Amino acid sequence: xxxxxxxxxxxxxxxxxxxxxxxxxxxxxxHPCGEDLERSRAxxxxxxxxxxxxxxxxxxxxxxxxxxxxxxxxxxxxxxxDGRGVHAEGSFVRxxxxxxxSPVACGERGRPTGRDxxxxxxxxxxxxxxxxxxxxxx
Numbered sequence: 729x730x731x732x733x734x735x736x737x738x739x740x741x742x743x744x745x746x747x748x749x750x751x752x753x754x755x756x757x758x759h760p761c762g763e764d765l766e767r768s769r770a771x772x773x774x775x776x777x778x779x780x781x782x783x784x785x786x787x788x789x790x791x792x793x794x795x796x797x798x799x800x801x802x803x804x805x806x807x808x809x810d811g812r813g814v815h816a817e818g819s820f821v822r823x824x825x826x827x828x829x830s831p832v833a834c835g836e837r838g839r840p841t842g843r844d845x846x847x848x849x850x851x852x853x854x855x856x857x858x859x860x861x862x863x864x865x866x
Contacts, residue, residue, distance in 0.1 A: 734818040740805060740849050745783055752788035756781040776857060782850045784808065786835025792862045794828040797855030806848035807834040817846075828861060 745754035758779040777797070781804075784790065789808070800822050807816040810829040815821050823829065833848035841847045 729820050730816070731818050731820055738804060738849070740783060740847060743781065743783075750788075750790060752785035753790055754783045777853070777855050778857065779851075779853045782848075782852055784831070784833035784848045784850075785837075785841060786833050786839060786845065786847065787837030789830060789832030791860050792828060792830035793858040793860050795823050795825055795854065796857050796859060797825045799823040799852060799854045799858070802851045804849040804851055806846040808832060808848045808850070809834060825856070830862075 743756050745756060748755055758781065759777070782790070784806075786806070801815070801820070803815050803817050803819045803821075805817055807814060807819070808831045809815070810831045812821070812829065814834065816834075835845060839845055
């Protein structure tokens, strides 16, 4: 769903991005924060809810994964594509528990990002986490 009138004013380059182990994909953990997320999983032995900002450079994406619970995504900059289509800036997407996808940021690999060629920046809430179906999103 595209949200009419939604405008964002963020500086993606000013955020404290953390590497994910997937090439050209980084994140900022919002809840639980960073190490707390890993500690929560280790202590409980179960997936936990999380809220993150995700940055995918053009042409790069997150590995195929299945949602253990509902995932809700708001596209803050750029856009991405998956089996459901293209999701541009200002789009809200809801993935039901059990659904799977492999999101890839719009654009060509290797082009420098900037104002006219933005990375894809997402705000995502994942209930109960995800299960990776492959190791690398490209």
